Amino acid sequence: MAQISILGCGWLGFPLAKALLTNGFSVKGSTTSESKLQALKSAGIAPFLINLTPTLSNGGVEYGNTIADFLDGSETLIIDIPPQLRGKNNDASTANEKIFVEKIKTLIPYIQKSTVENVLFVSSTSVYGEITGTITEETPPKPDTESGKQLLEAEMLLQMNSNFKTTVLRFGGLIGEDRNPIHFLAGKQNLENPKSPINFIHQEDCIGIILKIIALNSWNEIYNGVCPFHPTREAYYTQKATELALSLPQFIHSEPSVKKLILSHNIEKVLNYGFIKNYL
Incomplete structure (x- = not known):
């Protein structure tokens, strides 16, 4: 039975781990919260308490006390940890500015x-920044947020390492049955970019795409x-608010909208993947 390690069993990583188990893999999964260890174990996932820092903190002995234990025996590692850098501006120069990149540097050895x-x-489509027009995988990234910049740097660190092969998966806005921006935007006033296209992906398709990448060794x-x-x-948001009986969001039309359209050419051409949720 092939084994996979998932660094970050959160909103996406936990259901992904369960899907991999269903598909015949054994799974090691990490969390930064001790309270979630039992849930992983109960689902059949070997649980590890791992919090990446420049000095690397690991979990208790019962759940594996080294990062080496977490990776041992796995042919594939899935890294699904968020940068958590919201609020940092483009000119940030503090010691913590590169904290996400440092986490990846800690992990690579x-x-x-x-x-x-x-x-x-x-990764995330935030690496493209606020580019206007149609974006494909061939479009040069131009991140304009600290999160996007660090994600791109992390991508490059992993891709340039010849000791293993790296596939980068840049997801758009993540939505699911329990997650949709309309719950935050309902009733809001003066929202910008009313004519901008949405670039979302459902949790089920995130999992489906990852399973296809692994199945095809892509x-x-x-x-x-x-x-x-x-x-x-x-x-989109007007329709969602109506469906969920929420207050309608109100948009302003005095300024032009950013027309940023992100396409998944390689998923369609290389993976030949058919989206499960093609109407969100």
Whole structure:
């Protein structure tokens, strides 16, 4: 039975781990919260308490006390940890500015010494910045947020390492049955970019795409993960608010909208993946 390690069993990583178990893999999963260890164990996932820092903090002995234990025996590592850098501006120069990049730098030597041959890095379309027009995997990234900049640097660190193969998966806005921006935007006034297309992807398709990458051994690739359904922000959020009986959001039309359309060409051409949720 092939084994996979998932660094970050959160909103996406936990259901992904369960899907991998269903598909015949054994799974090691990490969390930064001790309270979540039992839930992982109960689901059949070997649980590890791991909090990446420049000095690397690991969990208790019962759940594996080294990063080496977490990676041992796995051919594939999935990295799904968020940068958590909201609020930092483009000119940030504090010691913590590169904290996410430092986490990846901390991890890489352990990957090099492990059995891991393939890395799947869950990134974000934020690496493209606010580029106007149609964006594909061939579009040069131009991140304009601290999060986007560090994600791109982390991508490059992993891709340039010749000790393992890295596929980068850049997801658009993540939504699911329990997650949709309309719950925050309902009733809001003066929202910008009413005519901007949405670039979202459902949790089920995130998992489906990752399973397809693993099944096809599609490594050393870059994929945009965005559903091919792009109504305008105003149309989409108005419809969602109506469906959920929420207050309608109100948009302003005095300024032009950013027309940023992200396409998933490689997912369609290389993976031949058909989206499950093609209408969000």
